[in-house]
Amino acid sequence: MDERQARFEQVYHETYGHLSAYAARRCADPHDAADVVAETYEIAWRKIARLPSGHEALLWLYGIARRVVAGHRRGEARRRSRLAELDADLAALYADPVELTAIHEIFATLRADDRELLGLIAWEGLSHEEIAAVLGISRNAVRIRLHRARRRFSDLLDKAALRAERSP
Amino acid sequence: MNDTDDLIVSLARVEPGRPGADASGAGARTLLAQITARKPAGKLRRLGLALAGATAVAGVALLQTGSPSYAVTKDADGVVWIKIHDFGDVSGLRADLAGLGVSAMVDGVPAGHWCREPRGETVLDPAPGLYSLPQDGPVFTMRIDGKLLKPAQTIVFTVGAGGSVSTLVYRGPVAACELVPRPPFGGEAIEEPFRFADVPGIEGRTVGEALPGLPEEAVEFMVIDIPPGNPGGWGTGPIRKEVDHDWHVWGAVRFHDDPGTLVLLVTEEALDRNPVTGG
Numbered sequence: 369m370d371e372r373q374a375r376f377e378q379v380y381h382e383t384y385g386h387l388s389a390y391a392a393r394r395c396a397d398p399h400d401a402a403d404v405v406a407e408t409y410e411i412a413w414r415k416i417a418r419l420p421s422g423h424e425a426l427l428w429l430y431g432i433a434r435r436v437v438a439g440h441r442r443g444e445a446r447r448r449s450r451l452a453e454l455d456a457d458l459a460a461l462y463a464d465p466v467e468l469t470a471i472h473e474i475f476a477t478l479r480a481d482d483r484e485l486l487g488l489i490a491w492e493g494l495s496h497e498e499i500a501a502v503l504g505i506s507r508n509a510v511r512i513r514l515h516r517a518r519r520r521f522s523d524l525l526d527k528a529a530l531r532a533e534r535s536p
Numbered sequence: 537m538n539d540t541d542d543l544i545v546s547l548a549r550v551e552p553g554r555p556g557a558d559a560s561g562a563g564a565r566t567l568l569a570q571i572t573a574r575k576p577a578g579k580l581r582r583l584g585l586a587l588a589g590a591t592a593v594a595g596v597a598l599l600q601t602g603s604p605s606y607a608v609t610k611d612a613d614g615v616v617w618i619k620i621h622d623f624g625d626v627s628g629l630r631a632d633l634a635g636l637g638v639s640a641m642v643d644g645v646p647a648g649h650w651c652r653e654p655r656g657e658t659v660l661d662p663a664p665g666l667y668s669l670p671q672d673g674p675v676f677t678m679r680i681d682g683k684l685l686k687p688a689q690t691i692v693f694t695v696g697a698g699g700s701v702s703t704l705v706y707r708g709p710v711a712a713c714e715l716v717p718r719p720p721f722g723g724e725a726i727e728e729p730f731r732f733a734d735v736p737g738i739e740g741r742t743v744g745e746a747l748p749g750l751p752e753e754a755v756e757f758m759v760i761d762i763p764p765g766n767p768g769g770w771g772t773g774p775i776r777k778e779v780d781h782d783w784h785v786w787g788a789v790r791f792h793d794d795p796g797t798l799v800l801l802v803t804e805e806a807l808d809r810n811p812v813t814g815g
Contacts, residue, residue, distance in 0.1 A: 376572065377572070380559070380564075381559045381560075384556075384558075384559035384564050385556055385557065385558065385559055387556070388550075388555075388556030388557035388564075389550040389554065389555055389556030389557075391556070392549050392550050392556050393548050393549050393550055402563075405557075405567070406567055406571075409571055410571055415805070435780075435804075451563065451567055451570065453562040453563040453567075454563035454566060455563070456563060457557040457558070457561050457562065457563025457564065458556075458557060460557065461550055461556050466547070469547075471547060475547055486541070486544050487544065489544075490541045490544035490548070490552065491544070491545070491550075491552050492552070493552055503782050504742050504783075504784070505742055505744055505745070505781065505782055506745065509744065521540050521544075522540050525540070525543070
């Protein structure tokens, strides 16, 4: 095995859990999530020369996955041969159905940019600095965009009077 | 985290902090095997004209006034920079470059004239990254990586008053420029349909960072092709009306037929150095 493959496999093992969770949190369908995981790692393999090491690798992969998800949303997904084992792996994450709530619906009406930013904070638990690395923007831009995204979400919630119900 | 974030946490299919699928599971192993069964490197992309060895023509503004002046410098890593303020007297340039270990010539050519070609045996596949084309600006700057110029090779820049630069690499002796009134190679000189625009402060920035500082109303994007390993040089690509704000800007051009539109040269990926300027 050459050095590149060893490096790739190490990153793959370290990041697969995070990346499959990332995909499952953003795709309504496990097949789509499987596609996102597969396509992201395929792209990473093609671009192995640019693969960073350590924690940065995960951020870099999130950056790729984000574009793959966006491409899927635009209907640009290419047909791929299905890997039954991979589909099964991802489908397991969908075993407990998420109860669809009004909050889901409201969240879904946000712009994709806003959803991604809020998701990276709340779901992946990334810091502003890490998000800056994923999105390729400055930390300051993250701060500003995050503030706006939270405000837009908050406004929508207020409009739907949902927050009142959840207040203690 | 704030209260809206808490609500969002509750939406997650895979609880935050918990991993998704198992990296040692059957799915993960099958995918890994399928991916690594292929070679990682993508196909070799078409290089920019600057690297293709044919006549590369790029826009450049020349300051035609002032006393003859140029400067050549050599970096510690063997890269030679040539700065030319005007072409009044560049007769000493070749000798100065030779003193730095680089066989190169620069000829200024009056409007409506070209050098008769071939002036020697042209090299069709010069090393990628050997040189960078100059950018628009008051000083005409060229970059030659001396380490990549093979023995007996000479790199020749021909600068036209109309704002074009042709770059050719020759093997063996190179004849002096004999002026002729029509383009070389049977008139098949490849002329780029654009010229470089000097826009300070955009290189290396993201599109989102660069756009607010641009005075232009009309901005478009050319997605440029970068050879594997980003050795320097680029290929032209499709023009887009918009790209994501996290894409990266490496330079700007204006097309002759649409000078009012600034076209940013962009890549989706961040690069370790600027492929357009070589810097």
